[in-house]
Amino acid sequence: DMKVTQMPRYLIKRMGENVLLECGQDMSHETMYWYRQDPGLGLQLIYISYDVDSNSEGDIPKGYRVSRKKREHFSLILDSAKTNQTSVYFCASSLSAFSNERLFFGHGTKLSVL
Amino acid sequence: GDSVTQTEGLVTVTEGLPVKLNCTYQTTYLTIAFFWYVQYLNEAPQVLLKSSTDNKRTEHQGFHATLHKSSSSFHLQKSSAQLSDSALYYCALSDPSNDNAPRFGAGTKLSVKP
Numbered sequence: 001d002m003k004v005t006q007m008p009r010y011l012i013k014r015m016g017e018n019v020l021l022e023c024g025q026d027m028s029h030e031t032m033y034w035y036r037q038d039p040g041l042g043l044q045l046i047y048i049s050y051d052v053d054s055n056s057e058g059d060i061p062k063g064y065r066v067s068r069k070k071r072e073h074f075s076l077i078l079d080s081a082k083t084n085q086t087s088v089y090f091c092a093s094s095l096s097a098f099s100n101e102r103l104f105f106g107h108g109t110k111l112s113v114l
Numbered sequence: 115g116d117s118v119t120q121t122e123g124l125v126t127v128t129e130g131l132p133v134k135l136n137c138t139y140q141t142t143y144l145t146i147a148f149f150w151y152v153q154y155l156n157e158a159p160q161v162l163l164k165s166s167t168d169n170k171r172t173e174h175q176g177f178h179a180t181l182h183k184s185s186s187s188f189h190l191q192k193s194s195a196q197l198s199d200s201a202l203y204y205c206a207l208s209d210p211s212n213d214n215a216p217r218f219g220a221g222t223k224l225s226v227k228p
Contacts, residue, residue, distance in 0.1 A: 004158070033215060040123065042204060043159070043218040056213055090159070097214045100147035102161035 002027050006091050006106035013113050019078035021109050023091030029104070031097040032074040034058075034066065036087040037108070043090065049074055050097055081113045116141045116209045120219035127195045128227050135190040135222045137179075137205030146209050148181055148188045149216060153202040162203070163190070195226045 004025045013019050025032065030051050035043040035058075045058030047066040055066050063085060067075045074093075078085055088110050092103040117140045127133045137150075147166045153159040165172040168183045179190045188205060202223050206216040 035218075040220055042120075042220040043206075045215050045217065048213055048215045058213075058215060059217075098210060100164075100166065100208055100210075100214070102149065102164060103151075103159075103216060105158035105160065107156075107158045 002104060004091055004093055004104050004106040006089075006109050008109060009107065011109060011111045013081050013111065015083055015113055016080050017113075019081045019085075019111065019113075021076040021078075021089055021091075021111070023074045023076070023106055024072055025074075025093040025104070026072065027093060027095075027104065028071060029093035029095055030071070031094045032068065033092045033094075033103065034064070034074070034076045035090045035092065036060070037090060038087050046076065046089075048097065081111075083113050085111065086113045087111060116143075116146075116207060116212065116217050118205050118207055118217055118219035120203075120205055120222050122222050123220070124223045124225065126225045126227060129197055130194050133192050133195045133199070133224065133226075135203050135205075135224065137188045137190065137219060139186050139188065139205075139207055141186075141207065141209055143209050143211040146207050148179075149206045149208070150177070150179060150188075150190050151204040151206060151218075153204065153221075155201070159204060195224075197226050197228065200224055200226045 034046040049055045049068045091106045150163040151159040205219040
């Protein structure tokens with residue numbers, strides 16, 4: 001079953017709290033991504049991971065960090081969350097970053113920072 | 115850097131009529147891959163079309179798009195819109211001179227009315 005799973009689906013946090021968003025894939029894909037989706041801005045790339053412990057900043061990495069210790073898991077961490085980090089976060093994976101293959105997306109995590 | 119522009123935030127069309135969603139881009143690289151993704155309500159984005167060949171028509175699920183490098187465009191079209199086509203559509207490109215992670219446009223919401 002080709003699947004990207006994100007947990008949790010909905011999350012409410014207070015400003016200043018730490019946030020952990022988790023993502024898993026069962027396709028043994030090398031590359032994984034975190035995007036955030038905001039109305040009028042589309043999907044913006046936060047981080048890309050080429051494989052275990054091989055991560056690279058995307059276009060909007062400030063305020064975020066990632067961890068990938070196993071190929072099938074990719075975590076997004078917000079240390080001391082801010083209200084402007086309220087968004088829908090999507091994890092995605094692809095076979096390889098340089099194969100130009102399509103992305104498989106998870107269903108997203110809707111994060112509200114109050 | 116690369117950029118993708120989708121000029122219409124919302125396109126409304128009557129069922130059975132043709133629809134066109136615009137996508138233009140800016141990139142300095144020659145060999146790039148282009149995608150259209152569709153996101154139905156409360157679902158994950160999924161790939162609809164992919165192309166990297168100039169002037170070649172690509173079709174899937176009744177939609178078609180042709181990459182025109184001369185005009186930097188990759189518009190999405192359908193000859194007869196269906197109610198089930200109502201969704202959010204994203205144009206995206208992958209640039210191997212960068213990190214090859216897809217960059218997305220702002221998205222166009224397509225609303226098909228009876």
